[in-house]
Amino acid sequence: MLESLLNPQSVAVVGASTNPTKLGYLILDNIIKYGYQGQIYPINPKAKEILDHTCYPSLTKVPGPVDMAVIVVPAKFVASVMRDCGEKGVGAAIVITAGFRETGAEGRQMEREVLEIAREHGIRIVGPNVLGVINTTNSLNASFAAGMPEKGRISFMSQSGALCTGILDWAAANSLGFANFVSLGNKADMDETDFLEIWHHDSGTDVVIAYLEGIADGPRFMKTAREFTKEKPLIVVKSGTTSAGSRAVSSHTGTLAGSDAAYDTAFKQSGVLRAHSVSELFAYSTAFAYQPLPKGRHVAIITNAGGPGIMATDACEKKGIHLATLAPETVSFLQENLPAAANCFNPIDVLGDAYADRYKLALKAALEDPNVDAAIFLLTPQAMTEIEETARAVVELSRDFDKPVLANFMGAKEVAAGNRILGEGQIPYYGFPEEAAAALARMAEYREWREQSSESLERFSIDQERAATALLTAQKAGRLRLNEMEARQVIAAYGLPLPKSQLALSVEHAVRLAKEIGYPLVMKIISPDILHKSDIGGVKVGIKNEKEVRVAYEEIINRAYRYMADADIWGVAVQEMVKVGKEIILGVTKDPTFGHMLMFGLGGIYVEVLKDVVFRIAPLSRAEAEEMVREIRSFPLLAGARGEKPSDLIAITDCILRISQMVTDFPQIVELDINPLFAYEEGEGTMAVDARIVIGE
Ligand code: ADP
Ligand code: MG
Numbered sequence: 001m002l003e004s005l006l007n008p009q010s011v012a013v014v015g016a017s018t019n020p021t022k023l024g025y026l027i028l029d030n031i032i033k034y035g036y037q038g039q040i041y042p043i044n045p046k047a048k049e050i051l052d053h054t055c056y057p058s059l060t061k062v063p064g065p066v067d068m069a070v071i072v073v074p075a076k077f078v079a080s081v082m083r084d085c086g087e088k089g090v091g092a093a094i095v096i097t098a099g100f101r102e103t104g105a106e107g108r109q110m111e112r113e114v115l116e117i118a119r120e121h122g123i124r125i126v127g128p129n130v131l132g133v134i135n136t137t138n139s140l141n142a143s144f145a146a147g148m149p150e151k152g153r154i155s156f157m158s159q160s161g162a163l164c165t166g167i168l169d170w171a172a173a174n175s176l177g178f179a180n181f182v183s184l185g186n187k188a189d190m191d192e193t194d195f196l197e198i199w200h201h202d203s204g205t206d207v208v209i210a211y212l213e214g215i216a217d218g219p220r221f222m223k224t225a226r227e228f229t230k231e232k233p234l235i236v237v238k239s240g241t242t243s244a245g246s247r248a249v250s251s252h253t254g255t256l257a258g259s260d261a262a263y264d265t266a267f268k269q270s271g272v273l274r275a276h277s278v279s280e281l282f283a284y285s286t287a288f289a290y291q292p293l294p295k296g297r298h299v300a301i302i303t304n305a306g307g308p309g310i311m312a313t314d315a316c317e318k319k320g321i322h323l324a325t326l327a328p329e330t331v332s333f334l335q336e337n338l339p340a341a342a343n344c345f346n347p348i349d350v351l352g353d354a355y356a357d358r359y360k361l362a363l364k365a366a367l368e369d370p371n372v373d374a375a376i377f378l379l380t381p382q383a384m385t386e387i388e389e390t391a392r393a394v395v396e397l398s399r400d401f402d403k404p405v406l407a408n409f410m411g412a413k414e415v416a417a418g419n420r421i422l423g424e425g426q427i428p429y430y431g432f433p434e435e436a437a438a439a440l441a442r443m444a445e446y447r448e449w450r451e452q453s454s455e456s457l458e459r460f461s462i463d464q465e466r467a468a469t470a471l472l473t474a475q476k477a478g479r480l481r482l483n484e485m486e487a488r489q490v491i492a493a494y495g496l497p498l499p500k501s502q503l504a505l506s507v508e509h510a511v512r513l514a515k516e517i518g519y520p521l522v523m524k525i526i527s528p529d530i531l532h533k534s535d536i537g538g539v540k541v542g543i544k545n546e547k548e549v550r551v552a553y554e555e556i557i558n559r560a561y562r563y564m565a566d567a568d569i570w571g572v573a574v575q576e577m578v579k580v581g582k583e584i585i586l587g588v589t590k591d592p593t594f595g596h597m598l599m600f601g602l603g604g605i606y607v608e609v610l611k612d613v614v615f616r617i618a619p620l621s622r623a624e625a626e627e628m629v630r631e632i633r634s635f636p637l638l639a640g641a642r643g644e645k646p647s648d649l650i651a652i653t654d655c656i657l658r659i660s661q662m663v664t665d666f667p668q669i670v671e672l673d674i675n676p677l678f679a680y681e682e683g684e685g686t687m688a689v690d691a692r693i694v695i696g697e
Contacts, residue, residue, distance in 0.1 A: 002198060004091025005124060006180070007138055008067035009038045012059055012090075014081050015072035015097075016042030016050050023096060024072045025050070026144040027132065031070075034148045035139040039064060059084040068092045070132065070142050075099035078128065079113050086121030093118065094142055095128035101186045102129055115188045130185035131161035136178055137204050143183065152177020153206040154289050155199045157192060159184045159213045163278070167211075175423040176286060179204040191216040193224045200228045207288045209235045209281060215263075218594035222270045222617065226454070229271030233288045233446055237275045238263050262591035265615045269624065271449045273442050280438070286428035287439035291404035293447040296373040298324035299440060300366035301347035303378035304354045304385065308410055309347035312376055312433035319441035321374075323347065330369040337361055352382040356389035360397060367401040374443075376436050377407045377427075381414040391418035395425030404443060406436040455621035460495055460658055464665060467493035471666060471695060482693040484526045484573055490666075491674070494658045496688045500576040507553045513574040514549045520577040523552045525560045529567040531692075536563040541577060549574070578687050581678030582638060582647050585613065586655060588663050588672035590696070596663040600656055602634045604676040610634075618660045625656040638679065647679040651686045670696040 011031060017024030028042055028051055042050040045057040056062050059069065059081070069090045071081050075097050085093055100111035111128065118125050126133055132143025136151040145164065149171055158164045161183045171178065179202070182195060192212055199205040208228075215221045228234055267274045273288075275281040299321050303309035313323055323346045326334075334344035338358065343349035348366060350358045359379075366372050377394055381387060387409065398405040407422050407429040409415035422429040430436045470489035474482045482490065485503060492498055500517050503526060504510035514521055525538030533539045537559040540552040553572055560567050583604025591597050594617045601613030614631045616624055629635065629652055640646035655677060663669050671694035678687040 002092075002124065004067040005126070005133070006135060006198070006202075008092070008140070010041065010064060010066050011036065011038060011068045011070060011140070011142060012041040012043050012056075012062060012066045013070045013072065014043040014059060014084075016044050016047070016055065017072075018044075018047050018050050023144050027070055027072060027096065027142065028053070030132075030141040030143060030145070030148070034141040036141070037139065038067075041066060059088045059090070062088065066090050068094070068142070070094045070096060072096045075107065075110055075128075079110065079117060082114050082117040082121075082123070085123055086117060090121075090123055092124045092126070094126045094130065094133055095185075095188075096130055096132060096144070097127075098129040100128045101188070111186060111188050118189060125189035126182065127185040128188060129161070131164045131183035133183070134178070134181035136180075143181075145181075147172060149181060150175065150177035152179060152289065153204065154178050154209060154285060155180040155182070155195075155202070155205040155207075156209050157182040157184050157195050158211040159187070160211055161185065163211050166278075170282065174282075174286070175420075176289065187216055193217060193221045196221075196224050196228050196234070200224075200231065205232065207233050207235070207285065209285050211237045211239070211278075211281070213239055215593055218262075218266060218591070218617075222266055222594065225267075225270035225272050229446075230450055230454075233273060234271070235273045235275055235281060235284045235288065236267065237278060237281045238267075261615045262594045262597055262617070265597065266594045266617050269617055271446070273446060279435075283428075283430060283435045283439050284442050286423075287404070287406060287443055288446075290426035290428050291398075291406070291443070292402050293450075294374040294404050294440065294444050295447070297321050297444045298371060298373045300324050300326070300369065300372040300375045301378065302350065302359065302362050302366060302375060303347050303380075304350050304352055304359070304382065305378070305380045306343075306349055308378045308380060308408075308433060309343075309349055312378055312408070312437060313347055315434040315437035316376070316440070319437050321437060321441050321444060324369065324372045326366070327369050327371055330365050330371075333365050334362065347378075352380070353384045355384060356386040356393050359390050360393040363394065363397050363405075367397065367403055367405070372403065374404045374406070374440055376433070376440065377405060378433060379407070379409045379415070379418070381409070381411050387415055387418040388421055391421035391425070391427075394427055395421060398425075398427055404440065406430065406440055408433050408436045452623075455623050457619050457621055458657060460654075460661060462495055462658070462661065463493040465493075466490075467662065467666065471668065475668075475695060479528070480695055480697065481528055482695070483528070483570060487691045487693045490662070490693055491688050491691050494662045496655055496658060496674070496677075497685060498688050498691075499578045501573050502575075503571040504553070504574050505571045507550055510549050510553045510572060510574050511546055514543070514546065517574060517576050519544050521549070522573075522575040522577045523549070523556060524573045524575065525556050526570045526573050527560060527567050528570070529564050530560060533690075536560065543577075578678065578689065579680065581680045581687065583676035584652065584674075584679050584686075586659055586672075586674040586677050587613075588618070588659060588669065590670040591617075596660075596667070596669075598628075598656060598660055598663075600628050601632055602637065607675065619664045620657060620660045622653065622657060625653045625660070628656060629653060645681040648682050648685055651684075652677075652679050655686055655688075668695045670694055 013028045015024040016028045041062050042055040047055040100107040134141045301312050348362050409418045419429050467490045470486040502513040521543040522541045585601045585607045587599035596618040603610040612633045638647040674688045674691045
C-alpha cells in the first residue's frame with residue numbers, strides 16, 4: 001500500500017478537468033508536466049481526452065490496474081469514488097477535496113464514512129483537504145502546487161497546504177531540494193507519525209522537516225520520533241495552542257503547565273528539534289541538510305571585520321557554543337601568513353582588505369586545527385572584498401573537511417551573488433550571525449542527543465495493592481479528589497516518606513491524637529472545599545502543648561466556616577511537625593495529547609510567583625529525572641549555595657521516579673501535587689508534607 005503511495009506504477013486523477021482554472025486540470029497537468037513515467041488516467045464522465053490522455057468515465061472503466069488515485073471531486077462524491085477505488089484495487093488515495101471535518105459535524109461524518117470505506121479495502125488516505133504529494137525521486141507531482149522542487153534529501157510534511165506553497169517557493173530561491181513533499185491536511189488516515197515511519201526507512205531522506213498544528217497520537221509519535229531521531233534529524237514547527245481540556249485547573253501543576261509545555265518537553269524528550277518560526281525552520285533545515293554534524297561545541301570564527309566577529313562570538317556563547325582555542329601551530333602559521341595587524345587568535349580577523357586567498361588560507365588553517373569542531377565564516381562587503389571568489393573558496397574548502405561550515409555574508413544586495421554560490425555549493429548561509437550561531441547550536445545539541453544512550457526504565461518495589469485500594473475507595477465513594485488519608489496511602493505505597501498524621505474529628509479527639517504523636521505538632525484543616533489551606537489560615541505550625549491544640553482546633557474550624565459557611569469539613573489533621581527543608585514542588589497533570597506530565601520545581605508557597613519549574617512526560621528514565629532537577633534556575637540552591645550543604649539530590653530524583661512509576665501504574669490519576677516536598681541535606685532524604693491527588697472520571 002505504501003508502495004502505491006510512494007512509487008505507484010499508475011495514477012488516476014478522479015475529477016480531472018478540461019478547464020485550466022480547475023484543480024482537476026492543474027493536478028493532471030503537474031503529473032504530466034514534471035515527467036512522471038507511469039500510467040496516467042484522467043477520470044471524468046464528460047470528457048474523452050484531457051491533456052492528450054484518454055479520459056475514462058469512472059475508475060472502474062480504466063483498462064489497467066490503478067495504484068494511486070488523486071481525488072478532486074466535490075466532497076459529497078468522495079465516498080462513492082472511494083468505493084470505486086476499493087473495487088479497482090487502488091492502494092493509496094490522495095483526497096485533495098476540502099469540505100470535511102474542518103467544516104463541522106456534517107463534514108466530520110462524511111470524512112468518517114470515507115475513512116471506513118478505505119479501511120475496509122485497505123486503502124491508505126492522505127488528506128482530505130490537501131495540496132497533494134510530491135515525490136522527486138520518481139518525478140511525481142500529484143499536487144496543485146505552482147512548481148516542482150529540486151531533487152534533494154529533505155522530506156517535508158505540513159498540516160497547512162498554503163504553507164507548503166510558500167516553502168516550495170522559498171526552497172526554489174535557495175536551491176534547497178526535497179525528496180518527498182507532503183501536505184497532511186485533515187489527517188483522516190495518514191498522519192505525521194506514519195510519514196516518520198516511512199521516512200525512517202527511506203534511503204532518499206536524510207532530514208525531515210514538518211509544520212504541525214497538532215499531533216494525532218502523542219505517545220505513538222514520541223516513541224516513533226525517539227527512534228527516528230537517533231538516525232535522522234527531525235525539525236518541527238508546531239503552531240497553535242492546544243486546548244488544555246475543559247476541566248477546571250485547580251492544581252499548582254495544572255496552573256503552571258501552559259498549553260505549550262507538553263509539546264516542548266515531548267519534543268525535547270524524543271530528540272525533535274523544535275523551530276519556533278518558519279525562519280528558524282529554514283535556518284536549521286539548510287544546516288542539517290547540507291553540513292555534517294559537529295563533533296563538539298568548539299567553533300572557529302573567520303571574519304574580515306572586528307565588530308561582526310565579536311557579535312558572532314557573543315551569539316555563540318549565548319547558545320553554549322564556545323570559541324575554540326587554536327592550536328599553537330595554527331596560530332603561528334597564521335602569524336606567518338597573515339598581515340601583522342590581523343588577529344590570529346579566534347575569532348580570526350583577516351582584515352578588511354582581504355582578498356579571497358587570505359580568507360581561504362585562514363579557513364583552511366582553522367578547519368585543519370584539531371581543536372576546531374565547526375567554522376562560522378563571516379564576510380562584510382568592503383572595497384577589496386572578492387565576494388563571489390570567496391564564496392567559491394568556502395564551498396571548495398568545506399568539501400575537504402568533515403566539519404560543518406556556516407556562512408554569514410553580511411548585507412543583502414552586494415552579497416547576493418555570493419549567497420547564491422554558497423547555496424548551490426551547499427553551504428548554509430544566514431542574514432545575521434545570530435542565526436548561524438543558533439543553527440550550529442542545534443546541530444551540536446542534536447549530535448549530543450544521538451550519542452546519548454537510551455536508558456531503560458527502573459522500577460522500585462512498591463506496594464501497588466495499597467495504592468490501588470486507596471484509589472478504589474475514593475472512586476467507589478464517587479470522589480474524584482482523594483481525601484487526605486487516601487492520598488497519603490497512595491504516596492506512602494510508592495515509598496515517599498510522610499510525616500505521621502491523624503484526622504481529628506473533635507477537640508477531644510485532637511488532644512488524644514496529639515498525645516500519641518507527640519509535640520511539636522502541626523494542625524491543618526481537611527476539607528474538599530479548601531484547596532490551599534494556609535491561604536485561609538487553616539494551617540497552624542509549632543503547636544507545643546494541649547492548650548495550644550485546643551485553641552488551634554477552634555480557630556482552624558472557625559476560619560474554615562468564615563471562609564465558606566457551608567464548607568464540608570472532614571476534620572483537622574494532627575500532624576508530626578517535621579524539620580524544615582528546601583521546599584520542592586512535585587506535580588503531575590495530564591496533557592490531552594501526551595498524557596502524564598511531571599513537574600518539578602522549587603518554591604513552596606511561592607511557586608506560582610517564581611514559576612521556576614520544569615516538565616517531562618512520564619515515564620522517565622533516571623537520566624531524564626536528574627536532568628530535570630538540574631534544569632531549574634534555582635538549582636544552585638539545591639546544589640549548596642553560600643556554604644550550605646547540598647540537598648539530597650539522589651532522594652529527590654528517586655521521588656520523581658517513584659511518582660513517574662505511580663502515574664504509569666495508575667493512569668486514572670489526572671492530577672497530583674506534592675507541595676511542599678521537604679528536601680534535606682545529602683543522605684537525609686525527603687518528606688512529603690502536603691499532597692493532593694485527583695482521579696479522572
Ligand atoms: P497548604 O499548601 O494547603 O497551604 P500545607 O500542608 O502545604 O498547606 O502547609 C503549609 C506550609 O506549612 C507548608 O508549606 C510547610 O511549610 C508548613 N508545614 C505543613 N505541614 C508541616 C509539617 N508536618 N511539618 C513542618 N511544616 C509543615
Ligand atoms: Mg501545600
